[in-house]
Amino acid sequence: LRDHEQPGRAPRPRDLVDDLFEAIARDPLLLPTRQDLRVQALGPFIAGLDTVANLAVFFLYELVRDAALLERVRAEIDALFVGPLPPLQALIEALPTTHATLRETLRVYPIAPALARTALSSFEFAGYTIAPETPVLVATSVTHRMPELFAAPERFDPDRFLPPREEHKQAFALTGFGLGAHRCLGASLAEAQLLVIAATLLHSGDLTLAAGHERVRPKIAPTLTAGPRFRLRYRGPRRHPRRDAERARP
Numbered sequence: 405l406r407d408h409e410q411p412g413r414a415p416r417p418r419d420l421v422d423d424l425f426e427a428i429a430r431d432p433l434l435l436p437t438r439q440d441l442r443v444q445a446l447g448p449f450i451a452g453l454d455t456v457a458n459l460a461v462f463f464l465y466e467l468v469r470d471a472a473l474l475e476r477v478r479a480e481i482d483a484l485f486v487g488p489l490p491p492l493q494a495l496i497e498a499l500p501t502t503h504a505t506l507r508e509t510l511r512v513y514p515i516a517p518a519l520a521r522t523a524l525s526s527f528e529f530a531g532y533t534i535a536p537e538t539p540v541l542v543a544t545s546v547t548h549r550m551p552e553l554f555a556a557p558e559r560f561d562p563d564r565f566l567p568p569r570e571e572h573k574q575a576f577a578l579t580g581f582g583l584g585a586h587r588c589l590g591a592s593l594a595e596a597q598l599l600v601i602a603a604t605l606l607h608s609g610d611l612t613l614a615a616g617h618e619r620v621r622p623k624i625a626p627t628l629t630a631g632p633r634f635r636l637r638y639r640g641p642r643r644h645p646r647r648d649a650e651r652a653r654p
Contacts, residue, residue: 407446421445434604437522437537456594457513458629460601462513463506464636465620466560467602468611475563477502481603492596499599504565506598507572510559510580515627516543521581544579554579609640 407413408421426433435441467474480499486488496503519542523534534540549557554564566570572578582592588594605611614635622628622633630648 405441420448423485431523436524439539440522444522453507454627456597456601458627459506459509459513459515459594460598460621461630461634462622462628463509463598463602463632464605464611465613465630466509466512467505467606468613468636470560473501473505474606477505477602478606481607482604485607485644492600495596495599495603499603500566501562502599502602503595504562506595506602507578507580508560508562511548511554511578513622513628514548514580516580516582516588517545517624518543518629520587532640535631544582547577568621605638607642607644609638609642612637612639 405421408425410494424435424441428441435444467477477499479536480502484498521540521542523536523538523540525536527534548551551557553574555561555569563569576583581588581594614637617635620630620634623631625631
């Protein structure tokens with residue numbers, strides 16, 4: 405940030421920080437504190453790397469632990485590779501159980517379990533008065549474990565996202581990517597990336613839990629992660645008689 409504020413700096417391509425300073429010049433209340441500006445400048449590095457990688461680990465971990473669920477997901481994925489691959493927009497329709505598993509992973513392992521904000525003006529909440537410029541931590545993912553919204557919330561159950569249940573369609577139930585105007589701009593891209601990662605790995609090889617890593621122990625660093633020591637074991641390639649037969653047809 406200091407580099408961007410220095411007068412007479414050498415010409416360079418415009419970047420996100422330039423856009424942020426321009427936006428603040430138009431509306432100083434948009435990012436009222438230095439900390440708000442710093443978070444927005446660092447956000448793309450965290451949101452674009454840590455979140456997808458960490459969520460992919462939890463996603464694959466839950467699949468490997470449940471043989472029946474893994475078989476359902478793999479059947480969808482293998483069918484996807486028989487013919488021409490669909491465009492990214494069609495992945496969700498082609499992989500309903502896989503997408504439901506991804507959503508359940510986001511519910512149980514919210515990558516961003518809370519959002520940091522700064523109060524612009526005084527307000528009352530639950531009997532407390534919040535003064536202007538007070539740092540506020542909004543625990544958005546609390547709803548993920550509320551039995552009023554999700555049946556048996558401690559159980560990993562992707563079917564809760566499929567018809568006829570579709571529990572996530574209740575207001576404010578699933579908030580893994582935030583809500584409203586502050587919902588993550590990359591939410592759809594992240595889902596597409598995760599579906600592609602899962603499809604590629606599960607179709608091409610086999611995943612197992614490494615010895616001593618039968619149970620994941622999530623921690624915040626700075627987003628929710630399984631930690632650098634957690635291991636899944638990959639073995640490939642898998643044989644696909646049906647796919648190979650289809651491709652061999654004249």
